[in-house]
Amino acid sequence: xxxxxxxxxxxxxxxxxxxxxxxxxxxxxxxxxxxxxxxxxxxxxxxxxxxxxxxxxxxxxxxxxxxxxxxxxxxxxxxxxxxxxxxxxxxxxxxxxxxxxxxxxxxxxxx
Amino acid sequence: xxxxxxxxxxxxxxxxxxxxxxxxxxxxxxxxxxxxxxxxxxxxxxxxxxxxxxxxxxxxxxxxxxxxxxxxxxxxxxxxxxxxxxxxxxxxxxxxxxxxxxxxxxxxxxxx
Numbered sequence: 001x002x003x004x005x006x007x008x009x010x011x012x013x014x015x016x017x018x019x020x021x022x023x024x025x026x027x028x029x030x031x032x033x034x035x036x037x038x039x040x041x042x043x044x045x046x047x048x049x050x051x052x053x054x055x056x057x058x059x060x061x062x063x064x065x066x067x068x069x070x071x072x073x074x075x076x077x078x079x080x081x082x083x084x085x086x087x088x089x090x091x092x093x094x095x096x097x098x099x100x101x102x103x104x105x106x107x108x109x110x111x
Numbered sequence: 112x113x114x115x116x117x118x119x120x121x122x123x124x125x126x127x128x129x130x131x132x133x134x135x136x137x138x139x140x141x142x143x144x145x146x147x148x149x150x151x152x153x154x155x156x157x158x159x160x161x162x163x164x165x166x167x168x169x170x171x172x173x174x175x176x177x178x179x180x181x182x183x184x185x186x187x188x189x190x191x192x193x194x195x196x197x198x199x200x201x202x203x204x205x206x207x208x209x210x211x212x213x214x215x216x217x218x219x220x221x222x223x
Contacts, residue, residue, distance in 0.1 A: 036211070
């Protein structure tokens with residue numbers, strides 16, 4: 001059974017602080033890894049699509065790294081702002097394209 | 112680009128009634144997925160289509176659920192008869208491999 005784990009489940013961070021969280025996935029049959037941001041009462045929005053070991057992607061204050069050999073990806077947020085409060089989902093896509101979702105990390109930024 | 116368009120946004124119906132959820136995908140996105148989201152189970156894949164053809168419907172809960180994609184610009188998810196346990200947010204999602212999945216705004220279904 002393929003499993004995608006995200007940790008921590010939830011996280012409270014002071015505004016202005018930087019933070020990071022983890023997505024762990026099977027290290028075999030890797031095709032791609034996605035990160036999504038899901039704000040309350042909205043739909044998930046794609047942040048990053050990562051396909052190569054060692055990939056690093058950046059969008060503003062948010063960045064992500066990928067290690068396919070050991071099966072993990074980190075999402076970093078620099079200088080957290082209240083608008084960063086959301087649930088961050090990762091999704092692992094193996095070589096059969098059957099996407100598997102993590103349960104998400106709920107991030108709350110305290111002003 | 113208006114994105115993935117779902118209708119209705121909210122639906123409240125009585126148990127036993129038929130419910131039809133609609134989706135207009137993004138033109139050119141070959142894959143279309145129907146997901147259900149609940150607090151208890153998170154995001155569940157119900158069914159997906161590739162070029163309008165149903166590929167995997169193993170996530171459809173039971174015979175009360177059916178989905179169609181008669182052409183590249185329209186898909187429906189039907190529940191007949193509806194039950195209170197079907198209450199959830201239903202997302203229609205399309206795939207652009209380079210940029211990830213695009214979610215519709217969802218239909219919040221409440222069955223009373």
